[in-house]
Amino acid sequence: MRPIYAAEAAGELAARTFGAIARRQILALGFGASRIRDWKRVGRLHPTRYRGVYAWGRPDLPEKGGLAAGLLYAGRGSALDGLSALWWQGLLEHRPERINIASPRRASSCADLRILHPLRIERHVHEDLPVVDLARSLLVASAELEHNSLRLVLARADYDKDIPFSLRSLQEAIRRGPEGSRALRAAMAAHLPQLARCTSPLEIDFVLLCEANGITIPQPNVRKGRFVPDMTWEEARLIVELDGRDAHTSEAQRATDASRQKWLESLGYTVIRFSWGEVHFREAWVAGRVRALLAR
Incomplete structure (x- = not known):
């Protein structure tokens, strides 16, 4: 493939993930390691803090691109998890210091990424990025949120019609007592919908x-x-x-x-x-x- 068309193909792929692109994606397009080295040399590819993931065209990524880079590092099937999933859906005001990601792959935590490996990942897309289901993210976040903060998240989720949520489904998800269920059950028992307003x-x-x-x-x-x-x-x-x-x-x-x-x-x-x-x-x-x- 001629260099100009190769760059267009890679650029289009990176645009789908908001400027981030993984080495494995470039190789899957049919380009070799030498093309990656050339693009790094001329400033088309810029290394990120995650091994094997690059920023396309400029060294800095927008917020969504930075999160996408973390997801690319974590591998196919990954999703934002815990506090990060809650924050991305607007249920928490402040972005967590570390990006929490659930991954079915062998990726390890690094830099500002905390990679978790649940046995099963149920996910959906919110604002262009995959997030785990609400029950999973609440259970993970319960270790880091105080009682009233959990109640606030529940109230906001209940109020937001764009988020798939019901107290009944949440009760079913914690029925077998997974880690974090005690704190979450206490927050559900003290559910206060007015907090969402x-x-x-x-x-x-x-x-x-x-x-x-x-x-x-x-x-x-x-x-x-x-x-x-x-x-x-x-x-x-x-x-x-x-x-x-x-x-x-x-x-x-x-x-x-x-x-x-x-x-x-x-x-x-x-x-x-x-x-x-x-x-x-x-x-x-x-x-x-x-x-x-x-x-x-």
């Missing part, structure tokens, strides 16, 4: 405060006309607004808050505000005030 850590902390103090769980972020209050108890006509550490401090912000509160009060709601410090350091006082207003 929280849009900030402060909102999550407030919902958990209500739960810990035996207060009816509010509905987070339910739209009222042009506004979306943080917390609402519809039957009690009570709204709680939460002020983060750096929010609602300028004169303009306070004026906006006052206008918003006046409009909500015109609909018959009682509106109260709590700051980040009050939620975290005056829990009993916050709970008492909410409880008193709900009891009216």
